[in-house]
Amino acid sequence: MTTTTPPITLDDVRSAAARLRGVAHRTPVLRSRTLDALVGAEVHLKCENFQRVGAFKFRGAYNTVSRLTPGRLSRGVVAYSSGNHAQAVALAARELGTTAVVVMPEDAPPSKRAATEGYGATVVAYDRYTGDRAAIAEALADERGLTLVPPYDHPHVIAGQGTAALELVEETGELGALIAPVGGGGLIAGSATAVKGLHPATPVIGVEPEAGDDTRRSLEAGRRVTVPVPRTIADGQAVSTPGELTFAVNRRLLDEVVLVDDEAIKEAMRFAFTRLKIVLEPSGATPLAALLTGRAGPLPHRVGLILSGGNVDAERFARLCAPGD
Numbered sequence: 001m002t003t004t005t006p007p008i009t010l011d012d013v014r015s016a017a018a019r020l021r022g023v024a025h026r027t028p029v030l031r032s033r034t035l036d037a038l039v040g041a042e043v044h045l046k047c048e049n050f051q052r053v054g055a056f057k058f059r060g061a062y063n064t065v066s067r068l069t070p071g072r073l074s075r076g077v078v079a080y081s082s083g084n085h086a087q088a089v090a091l092a093a094r095e096l097g098t099t100a101v102v103v104m105p106e107d108a109p110p111s112k113r114a115a116t117e118g119y120g121a122t123v124v125a126y127d128r129y130t131g132d133r134a135a136i137a138e139a140l141a142d143e144r145g146l147t148l149v150p151p152y153d154h155p156h157v158i159a160g161q162g163t164a165a166l167e168l169v170e171e172t173g174e175l176g177a178l179i180a181p182v183g184g185g186g187l188i189a190g191s192a193t194a195v196k197g198l199h200p201a202t203p204v205i206g207v208e209p210e211a212g213d214d215t216r217r218s219l220e221a222g223r224r225v226t227v228p229v230p231r232t233i234a235d236g237q238a239v240s241t242p243g244e245l246t247f248a249v250n251r252r253l254l255d256e257v258v259l260v261d262d263e264a265i266k267e268a269m270r271f272a273f274t275r276l277k278i279v280l281e282p283s284g285a286t287p288l289a290a291l292l293t294g295r296a297g298p299l300p301h302r303v304g305l306i307l308s309g310g311n312v313d314a315e316r317f318a319r320l321c322a323p324g325d
Contacts (some may be wrong), residue, residue, distance in 0.1 A: 008159045012193075016160045027051050029047070048307060054309055057088035076093070079151065083104070102116055103136045104123050106125045134150075178191060181283055182257060188254065203255040207257070218241070219250070224241055236281065236308070256297070281310055284310055
């Protein structure tokens with residue numbers, strides 16, 4: 001996609017922030033002297049694991065669903081997601097008095113499916129390795145008159161996700177760099193729009209799992225590239241190709257995408273639990289993994305990280321964090 005008009009602007013992110021005020025949590029920004037000493041920088045951790053539904057996804061989902069006309073809202077919404085967007089759309093629908101249908105992979109973490117159903121959504125399961133979740137959701141939208149709320153490739157979703165970075169910079173002031181995870185690209189696109197809209201010189205660095213480096217490859221190729229369905233513990237980043245709108249933003253605004261392997265992600269989860277006293281799901285730990293392994297490169301004096309979520313059940317968390325797992 002080539003366009004001279006950005007899909008979203010800083011004003012769109014600010015509009016989303018106003019809409020989310022009093023609905024979404026303004027999540028904490030944590031500091032750790034131990035972490036600062038380890039990496040040689042002043043690190044500011046934006047903890048979206050404390051957001052409603054346990055992840056940043058509520059921001060984009062609510063911003064999108066809340067903008068529907070009364071007629072469309074009354075007919076309900078449909079989404080597809082491996083878990084966090086599923087929960088976010090389900091909760092947003094409940095908060096706004098409508099219904100939600102969510103297409104989820106059969107192997108989605110049980111805790112995420114249970115939470116999605118707990119918010120009142122109907123779950124339709126599919127095989128992520130053979131099925132097309134977008135096609136299934138689009139068919140349901142056509143059959144039932146539902147509005148599709150995609151997980152990342154929508155201007156209101158991207159703008160909503162960008163409010164996390166907007167809050168971070170409002171609290172910390174100008175950063176030397178921002179590091180955030182990359183799945184479909186909505187969080188990093190919204191974050192880059194917010195940060196560079198305020199401080200154009202601030203580098204924005206995305207982090208992907210090594211097994212799912214579709215955005216890195218796409219940026220190198222100058223076009224959207226598709227990779228096999230990633231097999232990684234970072235299920236929230238198991239995406240085969242970047243979104244069309246998100247890639248249009250990220251090819252303009254991202255300075256770099258770095259990769260981390262599953263072992264580094266596990267170590268970051270362990271560090272977050274033992275030293276920071278917080279629980280991160282694998283996808284939420286990838287920016288920390290990039291920091292701890294040095295993959296993020298030479299660091300400026302002040303760096304911000306978006307820890308995107310903490311939705312992992314106790315059994316899986318214990319297994320992933322077990323020494324030698």
